[in-house]
Amino acid sequence: MSNEHTPEFDLVVRHGHILTMNAARAAFPDGFLGIKDGRITAVEDDRECLRYQTAHEIDATGCAVLPGMINAHTHLAMTLFRGMADDVALEEFVSRLTTEEANVLTPDTVRRGAASAAAESMLAGTAAALDMYWFSEATVAASADYGLRVVSGPTFANFANPDPRSFAETLRDAEEQLAGFPAGDPAAPALMPHSTYALTRKQLEEVAGLARRHGCRVHVHAGESKREVAEVRRLHGATPIQVLDQTGLLGPKTVIAHAVELDDGDIETLAATRTSVAHCPWSNLKLACGVAPVGELLEAGVTVALGTDGAVSSNGLDVWSAVKLVATLHKGVSGDPALITAEQAIDMATVHGARALGLAGELGTLEVGKRATLQVVDLSRPHFEGCRDVWSALAYSARPSDVRDVIVDGVQRVSSGALVGK
Incomplete structure (x- = not known):
């Protein structure tokens, strides 16, 4: 694959329900989020990202992806x-x-x-x-x-x-x-x-x-x-x-x-x-x-x-x-x-x-150019069964133990519910 036409990422998060929290409230039920040099460089529908290179990939199937x-x-x-x-x-x-x-x-x-x-x-x-x-x-x-x-x-x-x-x-x-x-x-x-x-x-x-x-x-x-x-x-x-x-x-x-x-x-x-x-x-x-x-x-x-x-x-x-x-x-x-x-x-x-906190230019939403700081919340647990709406699931049913992965400035700090390197 040619690097000229194939985007490169340090880390990608795929197939999660991405809630960007941006002003337009864009959401991608089967989303793709690309990270390079600690910042978000792509947020879109996963079907649009057919070719890319990455050092590390997180499969967020069955999860919500939202800002930390x-x-x-x-x-x-x-x-x-x-x-x-x-x-x-x-x-x-x-x-x-x-x-x-x-x-x-x-x-x-x-x-x-x-x-x-x-x-x-x-x-x-x-x-x-x-x-x-x-x-x-x-x-x-x-x-x-x-x-x-x-x-x-x-x-x-x-x-x-x-x-x-x-x-x-x-x-x-x-x-x-x-x-x-x-x-x-x-x-x-x-x-x-x-x-x-x-x-x-x-x-x-x-x-x-x-x-x-x-x-x-x-x-x-x-x-x-x-x-x-x-x-x-x-x-x-x-x-x-x-x-x-x-x-x-x-x-x-x-x-x-x-x-x-x-x-x-x-x-x-x-x-x-x-x-x-x-x-x-x-x-x-x-x-x-x-x-x-x-x-x-x-x-x-x-x-x-x-x-x-x-x-x-x-x-x-x-x-x-x-x-x-x-x-x-x-x-x-x-x-x-x-x-x-x-x-x-x-x-x-x-x-x-x-x-x-004066950090709206860097945190709080998942948008291209902002710091790659986000959490992956596992929605496959029994207490989410039957929930028809992702906002409802998160606000009324989610618990800290549902947080599967956390990424801060492009660095994975929590993986599968455990601190990385601690």
């Missing part, structure tokens, strides 16, 4: 504390956790906890995460060993924590770190002001100024519970969203975690500033914080992605179960069975997640 999941809010290394604060309210949860963190966390322990979390995430089809935790460099390095792409950076908080640096020292170090990246570089660290109750207005303004100077992303907890909102009103005389807006922290590069307690004005502000929300339904329910107004946020045009939170508050890093929950919980709360469809729920875990 994106965990839009988590604390990966909290795997170290799983099960230590169950069946308690948020305030007791925070008290127990911060005490343990101060005693246990070091760069080495964070590295160990993050490695375990990265393995758990990869096996469940999650390829990227927005992580807020202490010693972020350790988390990023440990996760990279497993192929998990982590957006993270320094956390700012006034309460007792394992980081010995003061706020001013952390801010100075963050400035030096960001200076090593071009402005707006998606690979640059993000800034993580913990919350509006953990920092003063002046401190929040200083973090916002640093973010503006370097065009970096910001991630912050806000509106997680009624008691938090009451405390922030006492401290700052406004809601958490109002405080973030007043201090310059909202905008298209900001992701708000939780956003359970919002008033109509808060939702309008999030929409107007194009701020994204990371919805963490399992954590919010387990801590009895309530249910975020996801329907209203989506209707207002807010990007809503899905997060697991840490393995202490949700006990797992399973984005698949968050997909099923978001597609069912809000139906029950609203009384509208069509509020969030199966397809929309998967959208939140892929397309919206990539948009929230």
Whole structure:
């Protein structure tokens, strides 16, 4: 065969039901996806690809092929504390956790906890995460060993924590770190002001100024519970969203975690500033914080992605179960069975997640030119029997154990349900 007429690929995935998740919602029930140099170079019907050369081929017959999941809010290394604060309210949860963190966390322990979390995430089809935790460099390095792409950076908080640096020292170090990246570089660290109750207005303004100077992303907890909102009103005389807006922290590069307690004005502000929300339904329910107004946020045009939170508050890093929950919980709360469809729920875990993390140009859809980051989900298991629709099968029946293969940047990280090379 002549190379001039025969395309060459490093890896191809054939015969799976490919869901590109692109704007046109193109899908190929018997699809062909070609990968070269870590990027997707072909996505089409398999019948069109009669001649090609490849080093490796994956037969995805009976499987769905879709983008890797994106965990839009988590604390990966909290795997170290799983099960230590169950069946308690948020305030007791925070008290127990911060005490343990101060005693246990070091760069080495964070590295160990993050490695375990990265393995758990990869096996469940999650390829990227927005992580807020202490010693972020350790988390990023440990996760990279497993192929998990982590957006993270320094956390700012006034309460007792394992980081010995003061706020001013952390801010100075963050400035030096960001200076090593071009402005707006998606690979640059993000800034993580913990919350509006953990920092003063002046401190929040200083973090916002640093973010503006370097065009970096910001991630912050806000509106997680009624008691938090009451405390922030006492401290700052406004809601958490109002405080973030007043201090310059909202905008298209900001992701708000939780956003359970919002008033109509808060939702309008999030929409107007194009701020994204990371919805963490399992954590919010387990801590009895309530249910975020996801329907209203989506209707207002807010990007809503899905997060697991840490393995202490949700006990797992399973984005698949968050997909099923978001597609069912809000139906029950609203009384509208069509509020969030199966397809929309998967959208939140892929397309919206990539948009929230600033990675929409690279991840979240399967399109030519994007990074070859995807998962192959085995639909031949008994619990899929009789399912007439692939979106329904994935949103309502899929489990992490159904993830057969995971490819990140063209490299196979999971094969037949096992980590490759681990």
